[in-house]
Structures are given as C-alpha cells and as structure tokens.
Amino acid sequence: EFAVVEAAPPIEVFQLSRDCQADTHTQKINLGVGAYRTPEGKPWILPVVKKAEAQLAKDIDAETINHEYLPVLGLDSFATAATSMVLGKDSPALKEERAFGVQSLSGTGALRNGAEFLFRQLKRTVFYFSDPTWGNHGLIFKNAGFTDARKYRYWNKDTCGFNFEGMIEDLQNAPEGAVIILHACAHNPTGIDPSQEQWGKIADVMQEKKLFPFFDCAYQGFASGDLDQDAWAVRFFVERGFEMFCSQSFSKNFGLYNERAGNLTVVVKDKSLIENMKSQITLIVRAMYSNPPAHGGRIVDLVLKDEQLFKEWCECIKVMSSRIIEMRQGLRERLEKLSTPGQWNHITEQIGMFSFTGLTPEMCQFLLKEKHVYLLKNGRISMCGVTPSNLDYLAESINEAVNK
Numbered sequence: 565e566f567a568v569v570e571a572a573p574p575i576e577v578f579q580l581s582r583d584c585q586a587d588t589h590t591q592k593i594n595l596g597v598g599a600y601r602t603p604e605g606k607p608w609i610l611p612v613v614k615k616a617e618a619q620l621a622k623d624i625d626a627e628t629i630n631h632e633y634l635p636v637l638g639l640d641s642f643a644t645a646a647t648s649m650v651l652g653k654d655s656p657a658l659k660e661e662r663a664f665g666v667q668s669l670s671g672t673g674a675l676r677n678g679a680e681f682l683f684r685q686l687k688r689t690v691f692y693f694s695d696p697t698w699g700n701h702g703l704i705f706k707n708a709g710f711t712d713a714r715k716y717r718y719w720n721k722d723t724c725g726f727n728f729e730g731m732i733e734d735l736q737n738a739p740e741g742a743v744i745i746l747h748a749c750a751h752n753p754t755g756i757d758p759s760q761e762q763w764g765k766i767a768d769v770m771q772e773k774k775l776f777p778f779f780d781c782a783y784q785g786f787a788s789g790d791l792d793q794d795a796w797a798v799r800f801f802v803e804r805g806f807e808m809f810c811s812q813s814f815s816k817n818f819g820l821y822n823e824r825a826g827n828l829t830v831v832v833k834d835k836s837l838i839e840n841m842k843s844q845i846t847l848i849v850r851a852m853y854s855n856p857p858a859h860g861g862r863i864v865d866l867v868l869k870d871e872q873l874f875k876e877w878c879e880c881i882k883v884m885s886s887r888i889i890e891m892r893q894g895l896r897e898r899l900e901k902l903s904t905p906g907q908w909n910h911i912t913e914q915i916g917m918f919s920f921t922g923l924t925p926e927m928c929q930f931l932l933k934e935k936h937v938y939l940l941k942n943g944r945i946s947m948c949g950v951t952p953s954n955l956d957y958l959a960e961s962i963n964e965a966v967n968k
C-alpha cells in the first residue's frame with residue numbers, strides 16, 4: 565500500500581532546531597525558531613502564566629472546573645475576551661454585536677478554520693500572501709481547498725525595506741473576492757509593517773476591488789510592547805466598514821506555544837448573519853477536531869479578565885519586547901563598528917521577533933556550516949535567539965560571512 569508514499573520536504577525551521585540540538589559546538593546559536601528566550605537563552609514561562617496555572621490547579625482540586633468537553637466553538641468567555649482584545653473594548657463592531665470569536669488551535673488553527681469556511685461556504689479559491697510570508701500560509705489555505713495561491717510584493721531587497729508600490733499594484737490587479745492575508749503587526753519574516761497612511765491606501769484599494777481581508781495577528785503586544793498600538797491596523801479596517809476575519813495566536817505573547825491557544829475573530833455587517841455562520845463553523849470544527857483543548861484558553865481568559873493579572877501580563881510583554889529591541893541595537897552597533905559592508909539600519913527599524921537581514925543564501929550557508937549559526941536560508945533571524953553573551957560572536961560571524 566504505502567510504497568507509493570514519497571518523502572516530503574522537511575520543514576526548514578524544525579529541521580534547523582534538530583540540527584542545532586545535535587551540534588556540539590560551544591558557540592552554536594539557534595536563530596531559527598520564533599520562540600522567546602531569556603537573556604540566558606532559556607525558554608520563559610511567564611510568571612503571570614504560572615500564577616494563572618496555580619489558580620487553575622486549585623479550581624481543578626475544588627472541581628469547579630473539570631476535563632469535560634468544551635463546546636465545539638470553545639470557551640465562550642475566552643473567545644469573547646480574545647475578540648475584545650484585538651478589536652478594542654470600544655469597537656463599533658462589538659457595540660453593534662456584529663463580531664464573535666471561535667476558539668481555535670492557536671493561530672494556525674484559526675487560519676485553517678477561517679480558510680475552510682471561506683472555501684466551503686463562499687466558494688473562494690484565490691488567496692494572496694505577502695512575498696515573503698510565514699512558511700505555513702500557503703499550506704494552510706491549499707489544504708483547506710484554495711486552488712489559486714498568489715503573492716503580493718512586499719520586500720524590497722535593494723532597500724531592505726517595504727515595497728509599498730508593488731503591493732498596491734498587485735492588490736489592484738487581484739480579482740474581486742480574493743482573500744488577502746495581511747499581517748496585523750510585526751510582519752513575519754521581514755519585521756516591516758506599513759505606516760498608518762499606507763494602511764489607509766491598502767484599505768482604499770481593497771474596498772474598491774472588493775477584496776476580503778484576513779488578518780493574521782500572531783504578535784499583538786510583541787511589536788511595540790503595547791496591545792492597542794499593535795492592533796491598530798485591524799481596528800482601522802473595522803472602522804472602515806470591512807467584513808473580515810482575524811486569526812489570533814497566544815503562542816508568543818503568552819508564551820503558550822504548545823497549548824494551542826488561539827481565536828478566530830469574525831466581523832460581519834449585520835448581527836443577524838451570525839447565527840447561521842456559527843452553525844456552519846460548528847460543522848467545520850466538528851469534522852476536524854470536534855472541540856478545542858481547554859488549558860491554554862483558560863489561562864488567557866483568567867489573565868484577560870483580572871485587572872491585576874492583566875497588568876502583570878502587560879509587564880511581561882514589555883520585558884520581552886524591550887529585550888528584543890536591545891538586541892537589535894546591540895547587533896547593529898557591532899556590525900557598524902566592524903564596518904561590515906552594507907547598511908544595517910534595517911536591523912533596528914524592523915520590529916517584532918524577526919529580522920530579515922538581507923544576507924544572501926551563500927552567506928547564510930557559510931554561517932550555518934562554518935560558524936554554527938542556525939538561521940533560515942532566506943536570511944531571517946529570530947532576534948530572541950540573540951543574547952548579551954552571543955552578540956559579539958554573532959556580529960563577528962556575520963561580518964566574516966559578508967566579507968567572504
């Protein structure tokens with residue numbers, strides 16, 4: 565039976581982590597995976613998450629919560645809190661009761677739930693993602709049934725900046741009804757977000773051409789350290805009157821990677837549409853995984869609802885985002901001090917977890933093979949893997965790679 569099965573290509577980022585783990589070199593650095601690390605290079609369980617988990621353990625003990633199935637669309641209080649976190653408490657869509665959330669298997673699952681719905685119910689087949697984008701967008705939409713994957717221009721390799729004109733032109737040429745995946749903030753992998761004025765033009769074209777915005781919000785709080793600021797683009801599109809989807813991930817901002825805590829926020833024109841939509845999404849989820857896990861959703865729910873815990877969480881987000889900003893400065897300073905050929909201002913201008921260095925595949929290969937620095941071959945580095953103790957080695961290694 566199974567002899568027909570061919571080997572699939574490995575997933576680059578997971579392969580990198582495995583290779584790095586097997587590497588015995590003392591100065592190896594893993595800049596592949598997008599996961600926060602402390603200045604000592606260790607994973608971080610947010611103290612506020614530990615507190616919430618201690619509370620949940622008590623609730624389990626008292627049997628006020630249990631391991632019964634959640635509803636198909638998840639914990640309602642979590643989905644409502646997550647929806648309000650991204651749309652903002654004063655959102656017109658919330659006031660008019662024309663928005664709702666679906667607890668999903670983290671950001672990936674929210675994208676998949678949304679894509680399944682758009683393909684099955686609205687027969688959408690064309691989707692656009694930025695060039696470049698997070699490696700999973702194409703696979704998620706194709707596996708949901710979308711047949712026509714297209715790119716819009718985003719990265720300008722000459723300036724290591726945003727190709728705004730290219731993006732607008734590609735959106736202008738998109739067919740009516742196409743689904744456009746937009747990174748809400750901290751674009752992965754480039755770390756470049758449109759300005760507010762540019763978002764205005766993007767919204768103009770999308771409205772004129774009747775394109776459907778599907779925001780992917782995986783880094784709220786992580787970009788600027790401020791939850792509201794990072795949700796600006798999503799809220800702006802709501803104010804402009806779009807119907808839209810927004811996937812939310814709590815992997816990064818809560819450090820809940822393996823708990824699969826996420827939400828699909830749905831905004832529609834009229835609240836009368838919601839009941840039918842929920843009933844269809846229910847069938848989609850039922851067939852895929854029946855209902856979501858509770859633990860991560862409960863943690864997020866507790867923190868978002870409790871004023872004190874919420875404050876503590878905001879502090880944690882600031883710790884993470886400022887550490888990344890410091891490392892950006894440290895890396896840029898060192899490269900400039902070494903007079904590494906090229907411009908390095910983009911390292912501090914880019915925001916979020918990643919930096920798109922502009923290093924060529926050959927330079928990346930050199931770093932990997934000769935320097936034990938593990939990064940994606942498109943030149944993306946996770947700034948979280950950069951620490952005060954490996955900054956010098958990293959800058960010197962990049963300097964060598966560029967000068968080769």
Ligand code: PMP
Nearest residue numbers: 670671672698752780782813815
């Ligand atoms: N979208 C983007 C742009 C991402 O970078 C990620 C995480 N790497 C996700 C979605 C989803 O991650 P998760 O499924 O862990 O929430």
